[in-house]
Amino acid sequence: MPTAPIVTKPMFLQTGQWILDPVGYMQTQFEQYGDIFQAAVAWTSNGPLVFVNEPKAVQYMLTHDTGKEFTAPGDLNAILEPLIGRQNLILLNGQQHRQRRQLVMPPFHGERLKAYGQIIQQIAQEAIAQWPIDEQRNVRTVMQKITMRVILQVVFGLHQGERYGQLERLLSLRMEMTDTPLASAIIFMPWLQKDFGAWSPGGRIQRLAEETDALLFAEIQDRRANPDPARIDILSLLLAAKDEDGNGLSDQDLRDELMTLLVAGHETTATALTWAMYWIHALPKVKQKLLAELDGLDSGDLSQLLQLPYLNAVCNETLRINPVAMLTFPRQLQVPLELCGYQLEPGMLLMGCIYLIHQREDLYPEPLQFRPERFLERQFSPYEFMPFGGGVRRCVGYALAQYEMKIALATLLTQADMTLMNQRPVQPARRGVTLGQNQPVQIKKIGTRTRAKSLIGVSR
Ligand code: HEM
Known part of the structure; x- marks a missing residue:
C-alpha cells in the first residue's frame, strides 16, 4: 500500500507560502492531493507532518489519541514557548497534561460558566456605551477589549484596576507584533526572536515579556500573601493545587499557565467575534433575520438567549467559514496504520486540518458562501464541524468562547445600529499561528436601538 502523497515543492517554498498565504497553501494541496498529504513546512524536523482533511480519518485520530495508537505530545507545540513558556496545558505531556486539564477545566463549564453571563453582558454594554455615535472603529479593538476583560475575570476574578489595565495594554501590544502574515514570520524563524536591542523585533518582544512577567509575578505574590478560600477564579485554584507529594506549583509554572490562558482565551475569541460582526453587517438578510x-x-432569560437557533447558526457558520485555528495540535502515530487507503508509519505527525474540512463541498455546498441556514438544515458530526479540535487536547475554552460570542453579539446588536465601512471584501489572512483578517473590519456606530429589550434581566 502506498504512503500518503508527499507535496513535492521544495521546503523553503512550502514554508514561505504556509507563512504568507496559508489558505492558498492548503487549498492548492487539497486540489492536488485530496484527503491527506505530507507537508514540509518549517518545524517538521520531529517527523513527517501529515495534513488530514477527511472527517472519518480525523475522527479515528482524535478518538485514539490517549497513547497506544497516537500520542498528543505537548513538546511539539514548542513554537509557542517564547510566548507562553513550558509549564502549561499546551506544552505539558501525558500524566502532567491530564492533571492540569482536570484542574483548569471546571471553571470553564457548567454552573461556573453561567455565573459569567451577567459579567459578559456588562462588559459588552460598557464597550458599546463608550463608542460614540458616528464614530468608526476597527471592530477588533472593541472585541479584543471585551474578550480580554472576560478572560481576566475568569482567570483572576477581577478585570478592573491598574495592574489589569497594564496587563491589557501589554498583551495587546504583544499580539499586535504578529498581526500580519509577514510579521508572523518571527514565530516560525526563532533567530528573528533574538534580542538585538530595544528597537529590534526580538528586543521589543523581550521587553514586553519582562514587563508582563513583572505584573504576573506581583499578582502571584499578592495572592500567596493573602489567600482567600472563598475565591473561585483559576489563579486561586492553581495556587491551592498540590501534587501527590504535597508540592504546589512554582511561580514560574503559575506564570506560564496564566499567560497561556490569557493569550489563548482572548485573541481567538476576539478574532471570531470580529468575523461574526463582519458577516452580519456585510449581509443585510442575515442581520435582519438575527435582529x-x-x-x-x-424575557430576560439567559438560557433562552443561548438557545436561539439563528444566533447559534450565525456563530457556527462564522467558526466554519473562518476557523480561527487552521489545524489541530499534532498527534504522533505510535504504530503502523492504514488511513484513507494509505500506509502511515510510526513517528509521523498528523494534524486535523480544520480549515479544509470546513471547506469540503461534499459537506458544505458553495463553501465560500456565508449561509447560517446550513446549520438549521442538517446536523454535522463533531469531526465535520470542529472549530475547537477534539480528543485529549480539545480546546478547554470551547464553551466559554461560544457563550461569549452569543452574549456579546446579542448585547451589541440590540443596543446599537452599526454599519460596515469596508469598500473591499475582507479575506482570511495569517495572524500569528491563527487565521485572522487581511484588513481591519471598520464599523461605524450610527445610532442606538430603541426597540432593544433587556436580554438578561438587567433593565435598561
Ligand atoms: C473561538 C475561540 C477559540 C477557538 C476557535 C479555539 C480553538 C482551539 C483548538 C483548535 C485547539 C486545539 C485542539 C486540538 O488539538 O484538538 C485549542 C486548544 C486550546 N484552547 Fe482554544 N480556542 C478558542 C478559545 C479558547 C478560549 C476562550 C480559551 C480559554 C482559556 C482557550 C484555551 C485553549 C487551551 C488552553 C488549549 C490547549 C488544550 C490542551 O492542549 O489540552 N481557547 N483551542
Whole structure:
C-alpha cells in the first residue's frame, strides 16, 4: 500500500507560502492531493507532518489519541514557548497534561460558566456605551477589549484596576507584533526572536515579556500573601493545587499557565467575534433575520438567549467559514496504520486540518458562501464541524468562547445600529499561528436601538 502523497515543492517554498498565504497553501494541496498529504513546512524536523482533511480519518485520530495508537505530545507545540513558556496545558505531556486539564477545566463549564453571563453582558454594554455615535472603529479593538476583560475575570476574578489595565495594554501590544502574515514570520524563524536591542523585533518582544512577567509575578505574590478560600477564579485554584507529594506549583509554572490562558482565551475569541460582526453587517438578510430573532426574545432569560437557533447558526457558520485555528495540535502515530487507503508509519505527525474540512463541498455546498441556514438544515458530526479540535487536547475554552460570542453579539446588536465601512471584501489572512483578517473590519456606530429589550434581566 502506498504512503500518503508527499507535496513535492521544495521546503523553503512550502514554508514561505504556509507563512504568507496559508489558505492558498492548503487549498492548492487539497486540489492536488485530496484527503491527506505530507507537508514540509518549517518545524517538521520531529517527523513527517501529515495534513488530514477527511472527517472519518480525523475522527479515528482524535478518538485514539490517549497513547497506544497516537500520542498528543505537548513538546511539539514548542513554537509557542517564547510566548507562553513550558509549564502549561499546551506544552505539558501525558500524566502532567491530564492533571492540569482536570484542574483548569471546571471553571470553564457548567454552573461556573453561567455565573459569567451577567459579567459578559456588562462588559459588552460598557464597550458599546463608550463608542460614540458616528464614530468608526476597527471592530477588533472593541472585541479584543471585551474578550480580554472576560478572560481576566475568569482567570483572576477581577478585570478592573491598574495592574489589569497594564496587563491589557501589554498583551495587546504583544499580539499586535504578529498581526500580519509577514510579521508572523518571527514565530516560525526563532533567530528573528533574538534580542538585538530595544528597537529590534526580538528586543521589543523581550521587553514586553519582562514587563508582563513583572505584573504576573506581583499578582502571584499578592495572592500567596493573602489567600482567600472563598475565591473561585483559576489563579486561586492553581495556587491551592498540590501534587501527590504535597508540592504546589512554582511561580514560574503559575506564570506560564496564566499567560497561556490569557493569550489563548482572548485573541481567538476576539478574532471570531470580529468575523461574526463582519458577516452580519456585510449581509443585510442575515442581520435582519438575527435582529428579528433577538427582538422576539420576550424575557430576560439567559438560557433562552443561548438557545436561539439563528444566533447559534450565525456563530457556527462564522467558526466554519473562518476557523480561527487552521489545524489541530499534532498527534504522533505510535504504530503502523492504514488511513484513507494509505500506509502511515510510526513517528509521523498528523494534524486535523480544520480549515479544509470546513471547506469540503461534499459537506458544505458553495463553501465560500456565508449561509447560517446550513446549520438549521442538517446536523454535522463533531469531526465535520470542529472549530475547537477534539480528543485529549480539545480546546478547554470551547464553551466559554461560544457563550461569549452569543452574549456579546446579542448585547451589541440590540443596543446599537452599526454599519460596515469596508469598500473591499475582507479575506482570511495569517495572524500569528491563527487565521485572522487581511484588513481591519471598520464599523461605524450610527445610532442606538430603541426597540432593544433587556436580554438578561438587567433593565435598561
Ligand atoms: C473561538 C475561540 C477559540 C477557538 C476557535 C479555539 C480553538 C482551539 C483548538 C483548535 C485547539 C486545539 C485542539 C486540538 O488539538 O484538538 C485549542 C486548544 C486550546 N484552547 Fe482554544 N480556542 C478558542 C478559545 C479558547 C478560549 C476562550 C480559551 C480559554 C482559556 C482557550 C484555551 C485553549 C487551551 C488552553 C488549549 C490547549 C488544550 C490542551 O492542549 O489540552 N481557547 N483551542
